[in-house]
Amino acid sequence: NAGVTQTPKFQVLKTGQSMTLQCAQDMNHEYMSWYRQDPGMGLRLIHYSVGAGITDQGEVPNGYNVSRSTTEDFPLRLLSAAPSQTSVYFCASSSRQLDTEAFFGQGTRLTVV
Amino acid sequence: SQKIEQNSEALNIQEGKTATLTCNYTNYSPAYLQWYRQDPGRGPVFLLLIRENEKEKRKERLKVTFDTTLKQSLFHITASQPADSATYLCANAGNMLTFGGGTRLMVKP
Numbered sequence: 001n002a003g004v005t006q007t008p009k010f011q012v013l014k015t016g017q018s019m020t021l022q023c024a025q026d027m028n029h030e031y032m033s034w035y036r037q038d039p040g041m042g043l044r045l046i047h048y049s050v051g052a053g054i055t056d057q058g059e060v061p062n063g064y065n066v067s068r069s070t071t072e073d074f075p076l077r078l079l080s081a082a083p084s085q086t087s088v089y090f091c092a093s094s095s096r097q098l099d100t101e102a103f104f105g106q107g108t109r110l111t112v113v
Numbered sequence: 114s115q116k117i118e119q120n121s122e123a124l125n126i127q128e129g130k131t132a133t134l135t136c137n138y139t140n141y142s143p144a145y146l147q148w149y150r151q152d153p154g155r156g157p158v159f160l161l162l163i164r165e166n167e168k169e170k171r172k173e174r175l176k177v178t179f180d181t182t183l184k185q186s187l188f189h190i191t192a193s194q195p196a197d198s199a200t201y202l203c204a205n206a207g208n209m210l211t212f213g214g215g216t217r218l219m220v221k222p
Binding site: 004031033035040041042043044045048058059090092099100101102103104105106107 | 119121144145147154155156157158159162164202206209210211212213214215
């Protein structure tokens with residue numbers, strides 16, 4: 001099993017550009033989420049989804065959009081990149097909300113110049 | 114809102130000793146706490162989950178405790194090895210996972 005796959009691994013954007021970070025899982029998990037990780041800040045939740053067609057905001061949603069058209073895919077869109085969005089982004093999935101482990105992708109390191 | 118706090122200072126210990134990492138939470142007692150390991154450049158990997166009504170959970174050299182009176186979870190690695198060097202993250206399993214900042218563990222040979 002591939003688990004959770006994120007692409008790309010690295011990306012450099014110019015301020016104002018848009019892009020989509022891809023996330024796919026092959027475990028038929030209902031719950032998927034996006035986190036960003038900054039030095040000294042830990043992992044902060046951006047958006048999450050509890051099933052196809054259902055998304056909700058996390059702690060730091062501004063500047064990001066998500067959609068969940070299939071169980072497998074949960075892309076994260078940066079509408080107009082800003083230097084403050086320079087970070088490492090992780091996608092995660094789990095089969096249930098509370099009492100089960102989450103599986104994480106390898107991360108996408110994004111730099112906005 | 115719930116906050117999860119971990120000691121941001123790195124923990125340096127000698128090989129063979131027991132490492133103890135602390136996770137404190139504010140406000141309400143979470144129904145579950147999870148512990149993850151993260152290596153540089155990698156995503157977090159699940160280690161253990163402990164429920165509110167469980168005082169202790171073990172897995173091989175790992176042990177987690179949950180003290181609802183102190184609002185604290187302790188994570189122990191016994192007989193530590195250099196390969197245990199990593200950042201360890203505590204997470205509250207609420208609506209989605211809320212993570213602490215992590216504690217970096219360095220085990221010296």
